[in-house]
Amino acid sequence: MxxxxxxxxxxxxxxxxxxxxxxxxxxxxxxxxxxxxxxxxxxxxxxxxxxxxxxxxxxxxxxxxxxxxxxxxxxxxxxxxxxxxxxxxxxxxxxxxxxxxxxxxxxxxxxxxxKFTSKIISADPAVHSLQDLKGKTFAFGSVSSTSGSLMPRYFMLKDGIKPEDFFSRIAYSGAHDATAAWVQAGKADGGVLNASVWDKLVAAGKVDTDKVRVIATTPPYYxxxxxxxxxxxxxxxxxxxxxxxxxxxxxxxxxxxxxxxxxxxxxxxxxxxxxxxxxxxxxxxxxx
Missing domain, CATH: 3.40.190.10 (Periplasmic binding protein-like II)
Structure with missing residues (x-):
């Protein structure tokens, strides 16, 4: 509502x-x-x-x-x-x-x-790489998002990671800023959003970088x-x-x-x- x-x-x-x-x-x-x-x-x-x-x-x-x-x-x-x-x-x-x-x-x-990229983020202090998120919860953006879902998923699959099997649960936040908010609030152990929105949220002080960190960056794509x-x-x-x-x-x-x-x-x-x-x-x- x-x-x-x-x-x-x-x-x-x-x-x-x-x-x-x-x-x-x-x-x-x-x-x-x-x-x-x-x-x-x-x-x-x-x-x-x-x-x-x-x-x-x-x-x-x-x-x-x-x-x-x-x-x-x-x-x-x-x-x-x-x-x-x-x-x-x-x-x-x-x-x-x-x-x-x-x-x-x-x-x-x-x-x-x-040469656009996506950022994989986490607020879990024990997580330092994508592999550290195995068995944990993960948030994508919209199902139809290039940078918040499609391309990160594509690169994961190329690395032998099938999200549905690798993570304990996946969810879709609907938007990049929502993904960052979910991770910061602990609603997901990790998440992915586009690099441009991540940079904007950091510059505006809308994400606490003492808590939320970038743990991986995808290869570039259009x-x-x-x-x-x-x-x-x-x-x-x-x-x-x-x-x-x-x-x-x-x-x-x-x-x-x-x-x-x-x-x-x-x-x-x-x-x-x-x-x-x-x-x-x-x-x-x-x-x-």
Missing amino acids: KLKHSLALVAGLALSVSALCAQAAEVLKVSAIPDEAPTELLRKFQPLGAYLEQQLGMPVEFVPVTDYAAVVEALAADRIDLAWLGGFTFVQARLKSGDAAHAAIPLVQRAEDE DYNWTVRGNLDPALRDKLKAAFLALDPANPEHKAILDLQAASRFIETQAENYQGIEEAARAAGLLQ
Whole structure:
């Protein structure tokens, strides 16, 4: 009930960044996988939304969703135009959006997303490595999370560790910040979350590093991107890409936007970058 209440609250707040433009004929509808608290997603998006409105000359509206699957469904059904996706949800959206003419198109990714990693953490003083978590409880993020579930699981399996057999119990927190909170509170002996959120929580003092420690880091992989629906007007698609690529860390206003996105800058990306994630998802039985 608490989550539903929070989502309802955010839905009430998530108006167009320019409410006065709400009656305009065209509105760019934007969403994001809920890998953090709904209020945090909106906080991160508002300055970016205002910047995109200015660059595109049209209103931009943030559309919150309840879970990862809802973003994939909304993009495939043309209910949203642009979405912040993880690598796995991008693969799902591209496969679900149909033939090549309508397939979801990845526009840009953060420079950091070329070599993204996940952090395995624990607050148990006796735990110093992943092997020390054998027979203990473990928390992943969302089942559909690239960095909070799919890729860490994939690397565990490559190392001969099947989570269901290795840990005494596994659970899914639903979001990266929730995983850190669970581990800190002792609800799980270990957990995994993406490196970007871990760094942000540490910098904000929202995790006690005297208690919670990183015990392992995964190998790198491609992750997040901004993706548009396949049938979005090509001219608008090009303007969107140009707006992201124009964000300059040397410009203080732009740097504030980039900092909220945990990005040094945005770079172009392509669907081929995510083939490894599709292979990992098929190996894990998450795609048929």
